[in-house]
Amino acid sequence: MNETINETLMKVVERAVRPLRAGKVRKLAMREELLGHLTAIYAEESERRTDERAALAAAIERFGSPAELSRELVGSLTWRDHWAWFSERWAAAIDRTFAWQRGESFARFALRSGGVIAALNLLLFLLVFMVVRLDGDRLDATFASFNRYTFTLFASMAVSEIAFLWAVQSTYHTAFPSYRPRRWVAVASGLAGWTALLVLVGAAFWFGITLSLESVLDQLPRIALCTAAALPLALLLTAWATKQSLQQNQPYERWSRLALDE
Amino acid sequence: MQSIQRDTLRGHLESLVLAVLERSPAHGLEVIRRLEIAGQGSLALKEGTLYPALYRMEAGGLVEAEWEDSTQGRPGASRRGPRRRIYRLTTKGKRQLARGREGFREFVQVIGGILGATP
Numbered sequence: 244m245n246e247t248i249n250e251t252l253m254k255v256v257e258r259a260v261r262p263l264r265a266g267k268v269r270k271l272a273m274r275e276e277l278l279g280h281l282t283a284i285y286a287e288e289s290e291r292r293t294d295e296r297a298a299l300a301a302a303i304e305r306f307g308s309p310a311e312l313s314r315e316l317v318g319s320l321t322w323r324d325h326w327a328w329f330s331e332r333w334a335a336a337i338d339r340t341f342a343w344q345r346g347e348s349f350a351r352f353a354l355r356s357g358g359v360i361a362a363l364n365l366l367l368f369l370l371v372f373m374v375v376r377l378d379g380d381r382l383d384a385t386f387a388s389f390n391r392y393t394f395t396l397f398a399s400m401a402v403s404e405i406a407f408l409w410a411v412q413s414t415y416h417t418a419f420p421s422y423r424p425r426r427w428v429a430v431a432s433g434l435a436g437w438t439a440l441l442v443l444v445g446a447a448f449w450f451g452i453t454l455s456l457e458s459v460l461d462q463l464p465r466i467a468l469c470t471a472a473a474l475p476l477a478l479l480l481t482a483w484a485t486k487q488s489l490q491q492n493q494p495y496e497r498w499s500r501l502a503l504d505e
Numbered sequence: 506m507q508s509i510q511r512d513t514l515r516g517h518l519e520s521l522v523l524a525v526l527e528r529s530p531a532h533g534l535e536v537i538r539r540l541e542i543a544g545q546g547s548l549a550l551k552e553g554t555l556y557p558a559l560y561r562m563e564a565g566g567l568v569e570a571e572w573e574d575s576t577q578g579r580p581g582a583s584r585r586g587p588r589r590r591i592y593r594l595t596t597k598g599k600r601q602l603a604r605g606r607e608g609f610r611e612f613v614q615v616i617g618g619i620l621g622a623t624p
Contacts, residue, residue: 259553272590276533277556279587283534284552307551319560 266327395451520605
């Protein structure tokens with residue numbers, strides 16, 4: 244069977260399955276099963292006919308109208324399917340807001356991600372400010388300290404989040420390269436570099452809280468030890484999870500890329 | 506023989522599927538084949554519409570399904586293609602089938618009696 248026929252059969256199935264409010268896994272299973280059936284009846288019709296377009300038309304006729312099938316499939320969905328659909332939509336919205344999108348440059352992602360985090364922080368800050376003002380308080384020393392802690396915390400969060408995501412991306416490409424063999428030296432040096440950077444972010448955070456260089460130097464070994472103990476493993480595990488997730492999404496993307504508006 | 510249209514079948518499709526699965530587990534295409542043979546070509550059923558019924562029965566615990574391991578021996582499967590799910594009857598499905606048979610006997614007796622068409 245050639246790729247054009249296969250794509251036509253996939254489109255018939257996709258017209259029935261795409262409108263369903265069910266989770267990805269359930270819809271993928273339906274797609275695979277329905278496509279298996281349609282492929283088998285196309286093979287049967289091909290044995291009876293020499294013209295493959297006639298065989299295709301006969302197979303689609305035997306299979307039935309995708310719109311009607313879709314309506315009937317809606318009746319077979321359970322509350323778990325609806326819940327999975329809703330939670331995946333929510334996750335996708337969060338993903339669109341915070342995650343690194345396919346084809347997006349790192350500079351754009353960093354600006355966008357930083358902008359969203361800054362906007363959320365500003366909103367939170369304004370809420371706290373309003374509560375304090377409504378309470379009749381003034382911008383006294385306590386509130387000024389609170390401002391500094393808040394800004395230090397959120398700035399560190401924003402920088403470390405961007406650095407961590409960048410580190411995951413870099414670790415993914417060095418630990419699981421798709422076009423060249425893995426070089427453990429590159430993986431280890433990358434992990435060491437990112438660990439050093441995150442130690443610096445940790446030190447900057449501590450300086451923002453204490454305003455004491457002496458305290459930073461005192462705490463630096465502890466910060467370095469904690470970061471070195473946790474970060475490389477976290478990066479490798481997240482890069483591995485990214486690889487698994489991309490592999491799992493491959494069949495789904497093949498279906499979601501089908502254009503149905505012909 | 507006159508073909509039996511889908512609307513007439515609708516109320517009985519689940520019992521028919523349970524009955525053909527009672528013989529042995531089968532995938533969707535095999536269920537259709539068994540229905541066609543048993544119905545001597547009179548069941549006008551669009552093949553895709555079998556699956557919503559199978560999914561409803563699976564959700565209701567009447568059948569259970571598992572993915573087939575291999576695509577060997579399948580028409581047109583020269584390379585690994587879409588897998589098939591094999592459906593089998595559960596104990597609950599067997600009880601449902603018995604109730605469906607009893608219900609259908611009563612239906613034929615009552616409606617057939619009125620129509621004067623009891624076998």
